[in-house]
Amino acid sequence: MNATAQQLSSQMTPELDQTAFQKLFDQRFDERMAQIEADHIPSMSIISTKGTLDMAYPPFILAATAAALGWDVSVFFTFYGLTLLKKELDLEISPLGNPAMPMKMPVGPEWLQSIDMKIPNLVMAGIPGFEKMATGMMKKSLDNKGVASIEELRSLCLEADVKLVACQMTVDLFNMDQEEFIPEISGWIGAASFLPTAQKSDVTLFV
């Protein structure tokens, strides 16, 4: 603190010496900051870019949970992520090119369900309907373990006022029609509209 400021503060608070003034200031500052933090409603922005069954889970789970914690949440669906906003969801999973995905039986005795079947790429790529089968097995596992369906999580998000926004460019790019998508979409926007929301968010995630 320079001499002028010191003089000024002693004039303003003649009954306080400098140490006491600093202490009071720090205390008030801490109180004010704690109040601001307590009043702050956390916010989260997610960008969802994938349209497979496995990659549909993270954005909806995080969004629904954050909303349950009282946060303000927006999810921007772009490219293949836009598929997650269709009226009719028919999501699939592809084990091909997805080496970390376990291939496990959803039914049968415990020992059988624990086996991770290593299936060669050639088989996964060559057998017609392999993805349909893998999707069926994954859906069965999700159901067995009490994990919510994407439809359920999506409606829970809407119920909790999560803002689901859609990318206009993707609709144009893939010759889609806005009519194919759920009417609860909060807006058809572009990157320039989403970024300012993301800028003010406490948490930003790209899925």
Next chain:
Amino acid sequence: MTTATPTTTLDARGLNCPLPILRTRKALTAMASGEALLVQSTDPGSVEDIKSFCSQTGNELLSALNDDGEFQFTIRKA
């Protein structure tokens, strides 16, 4: 001090993350401030999740019991 006897019971057994939390939130919304909710769950992840949910939302976690893999939480609505 209001009573800790639960007025509502939520059966979240067999449900997995994040459903126990979402159902808890929903059940609490319908309750009056000061009332207690009993949540039953079998999801081991819910132990930490319920704790975190309560500290974030200001609701008070009165008790958390583990009865051989079946969990019981009593939460007082703020």
